[in-house]
Amino acid sequence: MGLEKILGLKQSEITKAWFDQVVKTYHGDSSHFLLDVKDPFSNPVGATTFKALGEVFEALISGKTRSEIIPLLDPPIRIRAVQEFSPSQAVSFVFFLKNVVRHCLEKEIKNTEISEKELSNFDDKVDGLSLIAFDIYMGCREQIFKFRAEHVKSRTLKLLEKADILCEVPEVGTEIIPHNVYKNGGFENT
C-alpha cells in the first residue's frame, strides 16, 4: 500500500495528533479550553483550527493546488497573525506535520511499507505548504498595516477637506479651468 493511501486511512488520527500539537503552541493553561471544539461559537480558535487542519491535510494528500489550498489554510493563519506569536511561530505549525506523520506511521515505516522516497516527497509537500502559509501570513499582516494607514489617512484627509484646506480633483467637465489646458505641462506653445 502506498503512502498516500495509508495517509488517507489514517487521516482523522493524523489530523487529531496535528491539532494536539498546534494547541500546545498556546499557553498551557488554555489547552483544555482550546481542545474542546464542540461549539464553534464559544471556541472559534480551536474549532476553526481543527476544521482547517483536517481540510488542509486532505487537500495535501489528494494533490490539490496552491489556489485550492489557500482558502483552507487561511483561517488558522489569519487567527495566528493577530495573536501574540512571532511570524515564525505563527506559521511553524505547518512543519509539525512531518513529525506527526512519522509518529502515526511508525509501524509502517519500521516494516518498510513506506519508502524513504515517498516520505521525502511528502516532506516536500509540507515544505511547499509552509511557503503558502508564509504568503497568507504576510497578506494578513499587510492588511492590518493597511487598516492602520487608512485610519490615519481618512481621519486627516476628511479634516483637511472639511476645513477647506484641501479639495478633491473635480470631475472632468465640471472644473472651472479645463483639465487638459496644461496637458503637456504648460509647454504646449514652446
Add this chain to the structure above:
Amino acid sequence: MDIKPEEMIKINTKPPAKHWMDIPADLSEGKFCYPAKAKSLEYLHLPNPRDWSPADEDWKLPENWQQIIHEGFKERLDKYRSLKVFMDVCVRCGACADKCHFYIGSGDPKNMPVLRAELLRSIYRNDFTTLGKIFGRLAGARKLTPLVIKEWFSYFYQCTECRRCSVFCPYGIDTAEITMMARELLNLIGVNIHWIKDPVSNCSRTGNHLGIQPQNFKEIIEFFCEDIEEITGVAINPSFNRKGAEVLFVTPSGDAFADPGTYTFMGYLMLFEHIGLDYTLSTYASEGGNFGLFTSSDMMKKLNAKMYHEAKRLGVKYIIGGECGHMWRVINQYMDTMNGPADFLDVPKSPITGTVFENAASTKMIHIAEFTADLIKHNKLKLDPKRNDHLKVTWHDSCNTARAMGLLDEPRHVLNAVCNNVFEMPPSTTREYTFCCGSGSGTNTEEIMEQRLRGGLPRANAVKYVHDKYGVNMLGCVCAIDRAVLPPLMNYWVPGVEVTGLHELVGNALVMDGEIERTMNLRMEDLPGAEGDSDE
C-alpha cells in the same frame, strides 16, 4: 532566550514553569495603547502629567505611588460596598473564564475574567486582609511592585468592560467594575491612555470627544441636510440651541463625523422631520458618549452633567439619546445616583403616540430605538422596507445597550419593520450573551489593531456563520464605537459584510412627505433597479 534553527519548530510540551504572578506583562511596541499626553492631563487637573512610554523601563511614577494606590484602594473599598464584595466573594469557580472575547481570541490566561480580577484582588489581599498579610502568596496575595502596575496597565486595557462574563457569574460579580476601579487607581498615579484622555479633555472643552467646535458641528449637520435634500428632495432645517423646544436630542459625536455613523445621523434627522418632532440639537452638549466612564466616577459625572445642564438651560421637557453604547450604561446604571434624579424635566412622553416612557421616569432620557419602536408599533411611520431588499441584515446587540439597559427587542422591532431580510446569529452570541466588538471602553485605537482584531474574533465568527449560511451582507448595531470599529473587523474576518446603524436603515425605508423618487440610499449609492439614475 536564544535557540538554534533546528529548535524553532519544536514545541514546548512542558506545563508552564512559572506561576502567573511571575510572568511579566509584555509591553513591547505594538502591545499597548499610547499613553495620555501631558497637556491633556494638565487640562483635566489630573495627577502626574509627563511624557512617557509604556515601553520604557521607568514610568516616572510619583515618588509615593505605592501609598497613593493603597490609599486610593482603601477609599474605594469604603465608598463602594460592591467593590468590597467583588474582592471577597469570588470562589474561582471558573464560570467566567472562557466567556471573555479576549480570552477566547488570545488564549492568554490573564484574559480570563477571574484571573484579570486576581491581578487586583492579590493586592487587596496583601493590603487589606489578615490572611493575605500573614500567608502572603499562599493566600493569593502579593506585594505591589512596579511590575504589578505594568501588568494592570496591560490587562485592564485588554478588558472592554463589556460585562459578558458577569452574565455567567453565579455571584453576579461585575468584572467591568473591577476594571473600572483598576483604571481609577492607575489614573491616580498618571498611568492612563491617550485615546481616553484626549476625548475626555476635548469633551470638557468643546462638548464632544472629537473637539468639534460649535460652528463646525452646525456646518456638519447642515451638510447632512444638503445630502438628504439631494437624495429625497426634502429640505430639513434642524434648530440648534433653541430654547423652549420639547426635546433635546443628543447623540455620540462619532455620528457627526465618522462614516457609517454619519448616515445614521441623517436617518435621525429624516425621522424627526417626518413626524414633525419639536426638537433641538445642542452645539455644546454635542456628545452622548462619555469616556469619563473609562476614567473615574468624577469624570463620568462631569461629562454626564453637561447634557442635563444643557437640557435645563434650554428648558426642554426631556432628552432623546441617539445610537450610542456606553452613554446608556452611564444613564441607566450610574446617572441617577450621580446627577439625578432630573426633577426639572418631565417624564418622556411621545408627542406622536402619547406613550409615556415610565422606564425613564427618573433619568428623563429615552433611547431613540425605543422611541422609534413605539412609533412603528402605533403605525405612525410610512415605511417602504423593499428599499432595503438588497440587504441581508444580521443584528449585533451592542454590549452596553443589551446588558446595561436590556434594549433587546426594541431595535429588532424597528429592524424587522424596515428590512425584509433579517437573520439572527446563534443565540449564544446575541442578546445578553452578545459578544463585544473588541474595541470598547476607549480601546478603539489603531496602535493595538491586533488586540482589537483578536478580541473581535468571537463576534466576527458568528457573523461569518450567517454570512456563509444566509448570505448576510450587512451588520446592524446601535453603538457609535461599533460603527467605527466593526468595518475593519468585518474586512479582516468576514469580507463582504458592511456595517450600519439602525436609523440609517430607517432613513432609507422612510417614505417622507413630498419626497422625490428615491434612486440612491443615504450613502449615495444607486438603489438596485435604479442603477445610473443618480448620475442623471
